[in-house]
Amino acid sequence: MNVSQGVFILLSAVVLIGAAGVVLHRNLFRAALFLILSFVGVSGLYILLEAELLAMVQLLLYVGAIAILIVFAIMVSRQLMSPQFRDRNEQWVGGLLVAVVLFAVLAFILLQVNWPTAEAAVPEDAIAQLGQALVEGDQFVLPFEVASVLLMVALVGAVIIAREK
Amino acid sequence: MQVPLSWYLIVAAALFCIGLYGALSRRNAIGILMGVELMLNSVNINLLAFWRHIEVARGTLTGQVFAIIVITVAAAEAAVGLALIISAYRHRKTVDVEDMDLMKL
Amino acid sequence: MGFWNFVLNFWTELGAWVGNVLSGWGLPPWAVNLIADVLGVLVLVVIGVAAVLIFTPMERKVIARMQDRPGPNRVWPYGLLQAIPDAIKMLTKEDIVPEKADRQLHMLAPILVVIPSLLVYAVLPWGPRIIGQDLNVGVLYIVAISTIHILAVLIAAWGSDNKFALLSAFRVVNQLLAYEVPMILSILAVVLFTKTMSTQGIVEAQTLPYFLVMPIAGFVFLVCALAETNRSPNDLLEADSELVAGYMVEYSGMKFAMFFIAEYVNMFASAILLSTLFLGGYKFFGLENAAPVLTPFIVFGKASFVIFLMLWFRATFPRMRFDHLVGFSWKFLVPLSLVNLILAGIAVKIPVADPRWEPWVQGGVMAIASLVIIAATAWILNRTARKLEGAPALKRIVAAER
Amino acid sequence: MLSDYHFIGVFVLVAIAFPFLALGIAWLLRPKKPNPVKTAIYECGLETIGDAWVRFRAQYYIYALIFVAFDVEAVFLFPWAVAYHRVGLWALAEVFLFLGILTIGLVYAWRKGALRWQ
Numbered sequence: 001m002n003v004s005q006g007v008f009i010l011l012s013a014v015v016l017i018g019a020a021g022v023v024l025h026r027n028l029f030r031a032a033l034f035l036i037l038s039f040v041g042v043s044g045l046y047i048l049l050e051a052e053l054l055a056m057v058q059l060l061l062y063v064g065a066i067a068i069l070i071v072f073a074i075m076v077s078r079q080l081m082s083p084q085f086r087d088r089n090e091q092w093v094g095g096l097l098v099a100v101v102l103f104a105v106l107a108f109i110l111l112q113v114n115w116p117t118a119e120a121a122v123p124e125d126a127i128a129q130l131g132q133a134l135v136e137g138d139q140f141v142l143p144f145e146v147a148s149v150l151l152m153v154a155l156v157g158a159v160i161i162a163r164e165k
Numbered sequence: 166m167q168v169p170l171s172w173y174l175i176v177a178a179a180l181f182c183i184g185l186y187g188a189l190s191r192r193n194a195i196g197i198l199m200g201v202e203l204m205l206n207s208v209n210i211n212l213l214a215f216w217r218h219i220e221v222a223r224g225t226l227t228g229q230v231f232a233i234i235v236i237t238v239a240a241a242e243a244a245v246g247l248a249l250i251i252s253a254y255r256h257r258k259t260v261d262v263e264d265m266d267l268m269k270l
Numbered sequence: 271m272g273f274w275n276f277v278l279n280f281w282t283e284l285g286a287w288v289g290n291v292l293s294g295w296g297l298p299p300w301a302v303n304l305i306a307d308v309l310g311v312l313v314l315v316v317i318g319v320a321a322v323l324i325f326t327p328m329e330r331k332v333i334a335r336m337q338d339r340p341g342p343n344r345v346w347p348y349g350l351l352q353a354i355p356d357a358i359k360m361l362t363k364e365d366i367v368p369e370k371a372d373r374q375l376h377m378l379a380p381i382l383v384v385i386p387s388l389l390v391y392a393v394l395p396w397g398p399r400i401i402g403q404d405l406n407v408g409v410l411y412i413v414a415i416s417t418i419h420i421l422a423v424l425i426a427a428w429g430s431d432n433k434f435a436l437l438s439a440f441r442v443v444n445q446l447l448a449y450e451v452p453m454i455l456s457i458l459a460v461v462l463f464t465k466t467m468s469t470q471g472i473v474e475a476q477t478l479p480y481f482l483v484m485p486i487a488g489f490v491f492l493v494c495a496l497a498e499t500n501r502s503p504n505d506l507l508e509a510d511s512e513l514v515a516g517y518m519v520e521y522s523g524m525k526f527a528m529f530f531i532a533e534y535v536n537m538f539a540s541a542i543l544l545s546t547l548f549l550g551g552y553k554f555f556g557l558e559n560a561a562p563v564l565t566p567f568i569v570f571g572k573a574s575f576v577i578f579l580m581l582w583f584r585a586t587f588p589r590m591r592f593d594h595l596v597g598f599s600w601k602f603l604v605p606l607s608l609v610n611l612i613l614a615g616i617a618v619k620i621p622v623a624d625p626r627w628e629p630w631v632q633g634g635v636m637a638i639a640s641l642v643i644i645a646a647t648a649w650i651l652n653r654t655a656r657k658l659e660g661a662p663a664l665k666r667i668v669a670a671e672r
Numbered sequence: 673m674l675s676d677y678h679f680i681g682v683f684v685l686v687a688i689a690f691p692f693l694a695l696g697i698a699w700l701l702r703p704k705k706p707n708p709v710k711t712a713i714y715e716c717g718l719e720t721i722g723d724a725w726v727r728f729r730a731q732y733y734i735y736a737l738i739f740v741a742f743d744v745e746a747v748f749l750f751p752w753a754v755a756y757h758r759v760g761l762w763a764l765a766e767v768f769l770f771l772g773i774l775t776i777g778l779v780y781a782w783r784k785g786a787l788r789w790q
Contacts, residue, residue, distance in 0.1 A: 004167040012176040023187035056410040064417025065740040073247040077260040095189030103182040118222030131755025148773040154241035155741040155777040158248035381691040388687040403679035447739040454746040461753040524698030593789030615764040
């Protein structure tokens with residue numbers, strides 16, 4: 001039980017409490033704030049995993065872009081926020097059962113397998129290596145270009161849908 | 166590695182299941198979308214945990230690149246999904262998934 | 271020589287001395303590091319908050335001077351300590367929360383608005399080894415942390431349950447989003463030249479200040495820094511003629527002051543960031559090697575020059591209309607910074623035999639190419655303006671709308 | 673590498689504590705006398721008309737959409753910019769294609785008038 005395990009437990013507590021808040025809270029705006037709290041907790045987990053570029057990307061994109069879109073959407077559909085609006089459909093018991101059983105099965109399997117982990121230090125120029133991997137011919141250049149096509153298509157589609165005629 | 170791999174996987178599995186429950190049990194379309202975002206986040210934790218504990222020794226970077234692509238897809242999905250929700254709200258004045266039943270016979 | 275050496279690099283000696291004293295008390299090494307970290311953090315927070323006390327009166331004096339009026343001169347000679355009575359007033363004012371408002375969110379927004387502006391100071395460089403923490407994702411850390419400010423604006427508007435606050439929050443968030451993209455693209459052009467994201471590395475790599483190498487990126491970054499801190503000419507937020515106090519309308523007393531503390535701390539941080547990225551940070555024609563003790567003052571000098579520029583803009587430029595403001599970013603700044611990014615990509619790839627001459631050659635080519643691009647954009651703008659002049663007034667307004 | 677973030681962790685804790693401290697001092701010093709007139713919502717002195725519902729213009733959402741697309745693009749460009757000196761000139765061609773595809777989206781939004789303020 002050293003320092004980083006303690007920090008890990010703290011951060012995963014923040015993430016799971018945030019996630020529980022998202023799922024259980026009646027007021028949707030508060031649920032969105034819990035969602036942002038769990039995004040920040042996940043960003044802390046990435047720092048613990050020494051993937052610092054991903055931690056900053058997580059903060060920049062999830063907290064800075066996706067969370068703002070969600071808050072905008074909540075602000076649009078505002079009238080329905082009144083507390084009497086029952087925010088749970090009939091089959092929530094089934095959903096709960098499925099989730100708990102899935103978690104039990106996953107946890108059981110994960111503890112059985114011994115993963116081929118290997119102790120290694122993250123290279124100093126990890127970010128430069130990632131940049132090279134994203135652009136190098138024989139590595140990940142195709143996903144790099146396809147990602148921009150995906151973004152363009154998503155942008156055009158969303159603009160068409162969201163525009164008031 | 167002070168924090169063993171299985172801890173990360175357990176936390177990711179728990180986050181995935183909470184997100185799954187959120188997606189299954191919510192009536193509000195935006196609540197469902199938030200549940201899906203949580204599930205995508207747990208996938209990312211898994212990818213990076215495997216990258217850190219297995220791939221760093223081998224020097225490959227597939228986990229990190231995969232995680233960035235997952236974040237891109239999550240951003241695109243959130244953008245289009247919320248555009249749909251907003252236009253559905255504008256036409257039918259409801260965000261409640263139960264009422265969006267035009268396709269039902 | 272010992273004394274002179276001590277004075278010359280005073281700051282690093284001070285750090286070492288504190289370390290020795292702490293370990294002298296027999297504390298375990300992790301405790302020494304922890305206490306040193308806490309002291310470092312407290313020093314940075316004090317610097318950030320002191321910036322508020324320095325720049326509030328400076329702003330009111332400078333703008334007053336530009337509008338040919340004396341400005342605050344009652345407190346102490348020349349009103350230099352005007353910030354102290356302001357602080358006391360803010361501390362003792364009653365805090366009013368609208369009863370229909372959501373109390374927790376109303377409380378959360380001022381807290382969330384200060385946190386990112388303070389956190390940015392962890393990475394700003396004050397000297398060769400005088401920095402909070404030199405992360406190798408430094409610049410990306412600053413951009414990522416400053417997104418929390420946007421959320422604080424939304425929470426403030428939602429928390430105060432006020433029609434005008436919501437309207438103003440939508441506009442301010444759109445302004446912040448619109449001006450964040452060109453800022454990121456101009457930072458990318460700098461990172462291309464410096465090959466590293468760490469702020470310390472950026473300053474080390476700047477043999478030639480990048481404002482001369484790429485004036486376009488410098489101009490774009492200055493405009494975006496103005497927009498990010500809601501300063502005029504795009505201070506849509508507290509535009510008195512339009513939306514009262516914007517999303518801060520339902521705040522009073524210390525909570526209102528928190529928004530202003532955050533604004534000035536942010537303004538000082540982006541001034542330092544601009545001087546780090548474009549004006550050569552703590553470098554001053556080799557002075558930083560001769561007397562490292564002066565480096566924080568060099569950085570402070572450059573930052574206050576940048577802030578003087580911002581105040582000058584506020585006193586002269588009229589406020590831009592919201593759609594022109596956002597259109598200006600998407601239609602002009604983003605394409606301009608994209609072109610600048612591609613240009614930087616080409617310039618960095620110029621093969622130079624002698625590494626010592628590399629920054630000068632590449633910088634020179636980039637500077638010339640930037641001037642060419644500036645001329646081209648000026649010509650395009652004139653052509654469109656002249657095309658619009660011919661049309662009668664109404665058609666011109668409609669054409670301007672398109 | 674992990675030790676870099678001890679400082680950031682301490683800074684986060686102090687940065688959170690500072691506003692609480694400031695608001696706490698203010699809470700101690702300030703008078704507390706609420707009355708209905710004071711806590712009514714401020715609308716230039718008039719009574720508020722209708723609840724705080726603002727006709728949300730889709731225009732705000734479209735600007736946020738374009739921001740998300742360019743933000744994600746910037747995330748891809750940061751590692752490329754750091755590793756640019758290690759890859760050849762064709763990397764610039766790839767990024768030129770990457771940016772070109774995305775600016776098609778921006779130009780589309782511009783041409784269709786989505787950027788224009790209704």
